[in-house]
Amino acid sequence: MSDWQERITHETAPAIRAEHELRYRMAGPLILGGGPWVDLGCGNGVAAAAALGDARPANAVLVDIEAPVVALAAHELGMPEAVQLACDLTDPVDLQRIDEALRHFEGDPVVTCFEVVEHLSTFLPLLEWMGTLARERGATFAISVPNDAFWSIQNPHHLTAWSEGAFEELRRLLPAEHTLLRQVAIAGSALVEWDVQPVQHELGVEAGGEGTVASHLIAAFGPRHGDLWRGALATQTDMLEQRRWERERESNVLLAEQMAREQKAAIEAQERIIVEQREELRGHTATFDEWRAYIHELERELGRPLAGTAEAIQRQTGAAADLQDSSHSTEPVEPPA
């Protein structure tokens, strides 16, 4: 079972956090280049804060769909002065608000937009806005999308599907001058001293080449698209957190499976009861049919209309009306047979 936790938090699996942090590290030279930084889909700012270390840009516009999340990002980044905007990036009016915020700042903006496009029901307004900002304000953009096609996992939060093919469609809409990168997964391990004192290892890793499958696809465009940092990031896995996360998932799966089994059993029991009751009903119907036949036989012998026929009902309702009329009388009346 997949964990569709789409925001990066301190509890997110280390590999996913490293992926996200690496993207902000890649954009670091742009973000710290002097112009205002716009982070579209900033989330709670955990990855950006980790990637930028102690450095911060002079001006920032943090944007996400939920206002509390934006506030959290400003807090995490230690930038309470940052412009905080809750925006729907599919809405041109909301995108206009970002423009207005940028008017207060000097310099060429840098816009990061990581793992956002796939969450939008329509990305056309965002693309148009990006193009306009690039042309009119000399903005540089760094965007990323996941390579959904490789795993073909149906993520309920992803409203559009991305792959090398879809990225190629996007690329052809970008200005001719752009940088494309593939982000690939790496795995590793390290040896540490017994006393668990932290050590700094210099890692060498070969990544890329034929047959490389990207986990994410990255594009940058605008005047400074070539300034992206290229590198790899390895972080120590927090085994305790990972164990917690995986066990939680496993136990949740087991629980869900057990609940599903119980529900299934309950449904089967209900179905058995329905079958039994249907049989019972069938038996009762047969008994009633026998009784009805017997009563009809008696009625025929007595020369009375057969119960259930129109004649009998009419007689019965007539008698009931008579009975109602005579209820005003103090004399007791024999009910009709």
Add this chain to the structure above:
Amino acid sequence: MKVAFLVNDLQLSGGVGVVVEHARQLSRIEGWDVTLVLVREQEGPSWHGYEHLPHLHVRTREEALSDHYDVAVATWWETTFTLFELSAERCAYFVQSLEDRFYRHDEAEQLGAGLTLDLPVVFITEARWIADTLADLRPDAPCYLVRNGIDKETFGPLERAPINAAQPLRVLIEGSPSAWFKHVHDAIHAVAAMREPRHVTVVCGDREALGDVVADEIVGPLSHREMADLYERTDVVLKLSSVEGMFGPPLEGFHRGATCVVTPVTGHEEYVEHGWNGMLTDWDDLRGTARQLDLLARDRELLHFLRTNALETARAWPSWEQSSQFMAGALLAIHREPQAAAAAGAARLLADLRGGIEAYNGHLRERMDFARRALRYERPLARLRSSPIGQSLMALRGNRAVKVAARPLRPLTRRARRLLS
């Protein structure tokens, strides 16, 4: 944004369906006005299958001539004849295949279709192989890529691929038998050469062109909904086409849990991965195709593996909604950029025209040479026919006794006639 898509007609076909779907999606965007311009004179109503297009305008060529558009888009080589007649700020060409390949080498349309790629237009195309080819042919012309989406409501991916553990392999053959490049009859012959039990369904809108073929079921024409149901009851979609643009049917089958056996036709590389979600068979190798189908019929683990991965591939394929966002982005970009210079592609156009004229001259020379040789036989025969002996012989042809006497000579005369022709 006022856009005109030029189509020959609205007859139900793959290419027109793609254009209509884009037009429908674009017309839903606020501020977009989309018109389908029918450039060919319509012989009768051609709306079958497209009845519910509430936001779309449909105009004849004559009606459209009095309108003004931001972007006019040709969608088939013949529609380019009208492209520059319309009043439009920008002209684009939505290339769904290299359409000259639809014609044989001695058909004039082959040259015409090829020449339209030299026009001063911006290209939009639906497959990467076409984009790459256009980049080679016309490095001067911008080219946007908009892959076809899939109607996820009709061909919504199944939860999981259905399992066929023991029933005969269910093979679906689809395509127009009258289109030579679809090789529908080859596909039917390939399944006939199978050794394992199978159930063959042929989907065909033109029974006459199909002729007498051996199949368990022949159905069609079918609506998209009916096709989706049929794909769901299919294990393998068999396509042996030699020309395709984006190659939609196997992908639709993928969505409904079917795998495919296909030739390495252009367009397959967008989503078919041999041994992962489908099988590639060699060109003109009907026996090899039959053996691959036999393998799938025998090895149900492999069959289900391919079907499962085919379904996974389908999940990541974009919907029409996503695809048309790229189309909108491309049209906005085309409108923003200056119109292609009229001289663009002129050199290429003239070079192609020259090549075409030379090829045409070659064909004419061959035919004249043949006619001269035929005349050599024709003249003495004509003289003989007009002579009294010849006329007497001609008169004898009607005689019953002569007919009976000449019967043993028939194979000889037949062969002589064939030689002369």
